[in-house]
Each structure stands twice: as C-alpha cells, then as structure tokens.
Amino acid sequence: MRYRVSHRTTYSYDDDVSSSFGLAHCRPRELPWQHVASREVSIDPVPSDIADDVDCYGNIVSYFHVTEPHMRLTINALSDVTVTPTEYDADALLEPWERARPILHPGISRGAWAATEFALESPKARHVDAAREYAAASLTPGRPIGEAVTDLMHRIKTDFHYDKTATTVTSTVADVIEKRAGVCQDFAHLALACLRSHGMAARYVSGYLATRPPAGKPRLVGADASHAWVAAWIPGSDQWLAFDPTNDQWVADRHVTVAWGRDYGDVPPVKGVIFTEAKKSTLRVAVDVAPLEEYSQG
CATH class of the missing domain: 3.10.620.30 (C8orf32 fold)
Structure with missing residues (x-):
C-alpha cells in the first residue's frame, strides 16, 4: 500500500523564543518491507542550522537550530511510502x-x-x-x-x-x-x-x-x-x-x-530545548496517512 504521510507539529508560546534546538524522528525508514520514495522536513522559522544523521539503531534523525526570534515553531514532515506485509519464517x-x-x-x-x-x-x-x-x-x-x-x-x-x-x-x-x-x-x-x-x-x-x-x-x-x-x-x-x-x-x-x-525515550517524534521568558506554551500535532491515489485526487 502506498501512502502520503503528513506530520505537522506546532509549538506556540506567549513570548519570543530567542533560540530553539531540536531533533526529530519523522523520516520513515527504508526497510525490506517498506520503500520510501521521498521524505522531507520543513521548519518555520527557517533554521540557521539543520542536518540529518543516522543514530545507533539506524534511524534518521533531523537536528535543527532556529535563531530567529519566534512565538511559533512548526515542523512539517511529508513522506511518500509504500508498505508491504512482512512474510515470516x-x-x-x-x-x-x-x-x-x-x-x-x-x-x-x-x-x-x-x-x-x-x-x-x-x-x-x-x-x-x-x-x-x-x-x-x-x-x-x-x-x-x-x-x-x-x-x-x-x-x-x-x-x-x-x-x-x-x-x-x-x-x-x-x-x-x-x-x-x-x-x-x-x-x-x-x-x-x-x-x-x-x-x-x-x-x-x-x-x-x-x-x-x-x-x-x-x-x-x-x-x-x-x-x-x-x-x-x-x-x-x-x-x-x-x-x-x-x-x-x-x-x-x-x-x-x-x-x-x-523505548519511547529513544525515538520521540520531536524534542528539544528553548531559550525564552515565555511562561505558557501549547503543542498541536496533526497527522494524516492517506492512500496516495486519494491524496492526489484531493
């Protein structure tokens, strides 16, 4: 089955954040039973530094540093993935x-x-x-x-x-x-x-x-x-x-x-550290996994 996966994470604050360091596990793995045709991550505001790495378990991890003052941070991941059932011995x-x-x-x-x-x-x-x-x-x-x-x-x-x-x-x-x-x-x-x-x-x-x-x-x-x-x-x-x-x-x-x-501690979707005087923050997450044919028609 082929899917278009959208995963959007939005943090909102009641004061400026001067610096935000983060890492995200939101790029699907290439596996014997899973083919990834495309995978991209966009961040708003645009980071001054962003890079992908592979951790000790073979997962793709996206690291970023946003230095532009902001009251909202959005991490948006889009992937095109085909999955087939695994055949076990x-x-x-x-x-x-x-x-x-x-x-x-x-x-x-x-x-x-x-x-x-x-x-x-x-x-x-x-x-x-x-x-x-x-x-x-x-x-x-x-x-x-x-x-x-x-x-x-x-x-x-x-x-x-x-x-x-x-x-x-x-x-x-x-x-x-x-x-x-x-x-x-x-x-x-x-x-x-x-x-x-x-x-x-x-x-x-x-x-x-x-x-x-x-x-x-x-x-x-x-x-x-x-x-x-x-x-x-x-x-x-x-x-x-x-x-x-x-x-x-x-x-x-x-x-x-x-x-x-x-466990979860090794692979959270997003985690990080911010520098701010903000006293209140909110987190919103929106995920959609759509069959690619349906996504194209929409």
Missing part, C-alpha cells in the same frame, strides 16, 4: 519462546548480539514484578514464539482499556497495570516489560497507522496519529515479529515505520 515462529533470549543463548544465531540490548531493562519499560507475572500466562513452557507473543497481544487488548486521560508522558508500566488503561505508547511499554522480564528481546517501534473508515463512510483527514507498537526477536530467522497490542493485530501494510529503539 513459519518454522522459526514454531520455535519455543525460551530460545528468543539472547542473553541466555548468545550463539543461537548471527543476530543474537544485536538483539541483546533489547532484552535489557530500559527507563520506560521497567521489569516490574506485575509485568512478569502478567506475561507468565502467555509464556508457558515450550510454547511457540509466534503463539506466545500473539496470545500476550490478545490479552493486553482484552484486559486494558484505551483511554487518553488515564496516563501521562510520565506514567510507568506499574501505573498502566494498576489502572488497566492507557494509550498505544503505554501498551507498547507494557508489552516490552512483559517480554523482556522473561529474557526475550523486543524493541519499541514508532510510526503511523492508516485508519480505515466504516464501509460507505469517507476517511477523515487528520484522524490518523503517531502510533507505537512492538517487535519481538525471532532467533531462527533473525526476523522481528511486529505486533500492535493496541489494535490486537500483527503489523502489516497499514503501519508505516519511522524509528525504533529501547
């Missing part, structure tokens, strides 16, 4: 989940060394006892990797309620488990804590999800949003099984991958 998915623990089995495959970091605890996906206990019902002895991960995904969707008011950016995995509610970022961190606390390697993935309206209804422009999901390492093939606990589905051609890391 069926035999590898049948391997016991216990083999997907690179720290215990460092020689099991060529990719084990790279997966090791994603089996460790990270700041936003702590290995709390409640997460380990919750995961145990899915990670039963000898259960196939694909089946175990899918069962955990199903249970998170069933047991946890999507609620934008239940958590904040500072909420922890323990908070999410206690409230049994959260948003996609929370459910991704929960899944990470569940798998990693049992030794499995899994990474946090950020990107976009194209929404599809009910039959006969037009797709709402702007209804899409930044999204987060998880990918679990499969040692038999060194693939990563990407799954979306928020929507209870394996990732396919509706998900556009931007970046991945240990």
